[in-house]
Amino acid sequence: MRKGPLGKGTGGKASLRKGPGGKSASRSSAPIEKTVQPPRQKKQARPEQPVEVAPVLVTSSKAAPSISPGSNQQDRAIKSRELAIEIARTASGSKCHQVVVLDVTGLSPVCDFLVLGTGTSSRQMRSTVDDAVENGEALGYPANCVSGTSGELWMLADFVDVVLHLFTQDSREYYDLDSLWGDARPVAWQPA
Secondary structure (H helix, E strand, O other), X not given: OOEOXXXXXXXXXXXXXXXXXXXXXXXXXXXXXXXXXXXXXXXXXXXXXXXXXXXXXXXXXXXXXXXXXXXXXXXXXXXXXXXXXXXXXHHHHOOOEEEEEEEOOOOOOOOOEEEEEEOOOHHHHHHXXXXXXXXXXXXXXXXXXXXXXXXXXXXXXXXOOEEEEEEOHHHHHHHOHHHHOOOOEEOOOOOO
């Protein structure tokens, strides 16, 4: 027979004792100590003062295409649309299927066009992304970011105004970006 904490037999079962608040606690639990921290002092409000901000020039080797002061947003939208169609042609030419161009202007704060395609293998998808990056650079749109090329399910190339998404068939059905961007206007394009 095992002995409990008070030297009495427990009949082979672990003895339980009531802890703080009347709840059962195991015999091996130590009393819980609660430390109380002093209340934090409130920060004193500072009076509102005007702050001068110096202009900052951000440069990057991979920047969005420059827009000259004489051009406008409409010119940029036309160039972005042309890039999206060219990327769709590249994907279609490299045997991706279900290639769709969606105009998400006004719906997405990130880009203006999405190009969605389904690849047949990770090698083919990687090759398509590489070709799209080369075509983007040739058109003056270097890729800002390329992601997922070490994986096999979803690859992405971000050209700032245009984003290319390539999926396997299962991934395309699972993530279902076509439905997620259901309010987007499809862009008509013809394979080369």
